[in-house]
Amino acid sequence: EVLLVESGGGLIQPGGSLRLSCTASGFTLSSHWMHWVRQAPGKGLVWLSRISGDGKTRNFADSVKGRLTISRDNAKNTVYLQMNSLRVDDTAVYFCARDLETSSSYYGIDVWGQGTSVTVSS
Amino acid sequence: SYELTQPPSVSVSLGQMARITCSGEALPKKYSYWYQQKPGQAPMLVIYRDSERPSGIPERFSGSSSGTMFTLTISGVQAEDEADYYCLSADSSGSYAVFGGGTQLTVL
Numbered sequence: 266e267v268l269l270v271e272s273g274g275g276l277i278q279p280g281g282s283l284r285l286s287c288t289a290s291g292f293t294l295s296s297h298w299m300h301w302v303r304q305a306p307g308k309g310l311v312w313l314s315r316i317s318g319d320g321k322t323r324n325f326a327d328s329v330k331g332r333l334t335i336s337r338d339n340a341k342n343t344v345y346l347q348m349n350s351l352r353v354d355d356t357a358v359y360f361c362a363r364d365l366e367t368s369s370s371y372y373g374i375d376v377w378g379q380g381t382s383v384t385v386s387s
Numbered sequence: 388s389y390e391l392t393q394p395p396s397v398s399v400s401l402g403q404m405a406r407i408t409c410s411g412e413a414l415p416k417k418y419s420y421w422y423q424q425k426p427g428q429a430p431m432l433v434i435y436r437d438s439e440r441p442s443g444i445p446e447r448f449s450g451s452s453s454g455t456m457f458t459l460t461i462s463g464v465q466a467e468d469e470a471d472y473y474c475l476s477a478d479s480s481g482s483y484a485v486f487g488g489g490t491q492l493t494v495l
Binding site (some may be wrong): 278300302309311312315325326327330359365366369370371372373374375376377378379380 | 388417418420424427429431432435436441443466471475476477481482483484485486487488489
């Protein structure tokens with residue numbers, strides 16, 4: 266069974282940093298681009314970032330560029346999202362997701378984790 | 388920045404056809420994908436590459452594209468189809484992805 270399990274969420278003060286992890290199982294992680302997507306309470310989905318299977322290529326949404334870093338360790342079957350200078354409006358559920366496409370031209374998420382909740386508050 | 392536009396809500400009677408649209412300038416050049424999300428759950432892929440249906444998704448779900456518009460059609464809507472639906476695509480250069488704002492489907 267293909268599974269993605271996120272961890273690392275929690276309550277963090279404004280200005281703080283957090284690293285989220287996504288552990289994959291049931292497929293070969295290195296063969297897939299991987300994404301992070303977030304959803305604020307009661308709001309829609311927002312794409313944040315993706316990383317290529319070999320970790321050499323990264324793309325970011327303009328709204329988070331400079332504050333987020335995406336990385337991966339294929340040997341550990343894990344993808345990471347480092348978030349810095351956190352703001353109250355970063356409060357959201359953060360989803361890790363797998364891409365079904367092999368071409369870098371397309372963004373096609375086919376598998377989602379259940380998400381990890383991040384609350385930024387003083 | 389690039390945007391995908393969806394209607395905020397669509398209502399349809401049980402057993403009727405629902406159409407949810409997604410418009411974006413780059414859609415003729417990029418594939419689009421559709422996701423269903425029910426409260427408290429992760430999204431689920433229902434259509435990929437404009438019109439392909441993943442295994443396990445009922446045949447009543449279909450997708451089509453025409454110019455800058457992409458349409459998700461649900462034929463013979465069931466009560467369990469009531470959910471939020473999101474489209475996903477990329478900007479024309481493939482530099483980033485964007486979701487539509489989401490459409491809440493209500494089954495009457």
